[in-house]
Amino acid sequence: METDYDDYSHIAEEENDNHFSVLTESDIKLLQNNDINHISSILSISKATSSLLLSHYNWNITQVMESWFDNQQKVQKITGLSSNQSQIQQLGFPISSQIHTCDICFETFSKDDIKSSWCGHPFCIDCWNQYIDTNIDDRNCFELRCPQPSCNAAVDEDMIYQLASESRKIKYDRFLIRSYVETNKNRKLKWCPAPDCGYAIDYNLPDSSSRLNHDVRCLCYHSFCWNCGEEAHAPVDCETVAKWMGKISSDIVISTNTWIIANTKPCPNCKIPIQKNEGCHLMNCRLYYDAWKQIVEGRRILKWADVYGYNLPENENAKIEFFEHIKGMSQVALDKLQHSAETELGKELENGFDVVSVKKYTGVKRVSRETGDNSNQNRNTRRRSGIQV
Structure with a gap:
């Protein structure tokens, strides 16, 4: 399956030298789905399993493939996957009996109202819903495990999308996008630091690049240095900027203290500095x-x-x-x-x-x-x- 990682249709803007790109949320989602499909095709696994592996390895495609081919059973054990791929692709372990007891609420339910991961531990749909919703709210949804104590079976996104409430599905999607930007070891992605800006910057230069100018400009017109996070400061390098900012901070503190000493007197009781510039000399604390x-x-x-x-x-x-x-x-x-x-x-x-x-x-x-x-x-x-x- 061929995947073009640079083929996203809504790229907001590119500089003339193409050292960065501004990404919208739909662009990020498209890149994320490309990575998931790529791993799913190469390893012959479901997309849900591919997403779980990429999330565990911080979206590092190379590390996923190397770890998988080096020791597949170890990877499956770490991530809570079953060695039987046919089980992974099913939503709920096949249970022969028609009536089952939920292991959380201990109520009895028909087979259609009971779901489980590949481990087979049965839980009712309502208990699954509450369990998944709570973990999404706690941001503990990327390596979710079976509710049964000490069970390591993974709960993948197929189960999350079917059993979570609608509002939590939206929240899960948002967390998934944030995870792709904030933990990605395969791409250099970073959110624009401007307030209320939802764009991300995809920085295209390798670490070995000798480029001194790391300034990028978002669609919201905010410019900043990718390397140090300060405002855009070309042609000055980041080390010089750091020294200058330290000097400015020190000078401001010294200047402020000097002004307070010269223009105020401390209250004899509470010691708070008081400025007296008009009126009589009688002061009340x-x-x-x-x-x-x-x-x-x-x-x-x-x-x-x-x-x-x-x-x-x-x-x-x-x-x-x-x-x-x-x-x-x-x-x-x-x-x-x-x-x-x-x-x-x-x-x-x-x-x-x-x-x-x-x-x-x-x-x-x-x-x-x-x-x-x-x-x-x-x-x-x-x-x-x-x-x-």
Whole structure:
């Protein structure tokens, strides 16, 4: 069977020197099918088996053939294939009995509703569907094995296409294409790194090429260097680019640190750099203010939580206990936060913290205490009313 590997009809673009080609998804699928048909013809095996072998050997045609002709039984054992090719080409092992028990759900089914790999372990169609769908979702679908524990029998793509759900078949096809591009040892394929671009680049130059320019251009107009992945940088070589990028990064860090030192001062409490370029010289640290705002918000939530708890039906004891447990944990966490904030604020007061900040924080502190007192009053009122919580 003759196969022309360069005969794909929708090549998007080629450079004048033909050192790369831009491939669409249909182009990739055509190349993949050509490889599968090629191995299937040479080894006289099914296309499903050919696909399984190529996937295992990272789509390296030469390695598949060398391994197969060197030790066919070893390859079959590694990949979970049967030595009986007639079994491989069947969907389900021929079972003589008309009624069978699924080895997963243990329900009985007719022969038509039971499927198996070449090993003969019987499973119902629903269990097969769930098993295959789950493995596709987990991206464990290229070397799928029989669900029977310790069984090494392969589940090939013929079984996947017949027993998987429609959405998982689409996902499987997508994974298969990605595998062909990302793990291919037979071709130099790479996805275009531009965001939301679905094209791939087929790089045609051998490793021994003395070419210094490895720039490629995708149909999305994104140009990049195939060799290092940076933006196109001809005529500069990749080593020089790497050194230049390292120097730029270092210079940016040094420049940024120099500017921060020259134009900012660290907050005496939280040490965050602050830039002061206008207005008076009085500065307030927002760290404390934000902390106290969070405390007030927490007290407000607890207050209305008490209202929620007050209106819970008395006969729903489980819900009441769970509510009290959650509210109690929240109360403990909020008390710890408030204690920490009061402790830190006390230290700043001892160190002569500015008057404006003290008034602001003291006001927030007072509100938080009043909110907490209101919450306690609501709780005490309910207890005095004799309602069990």
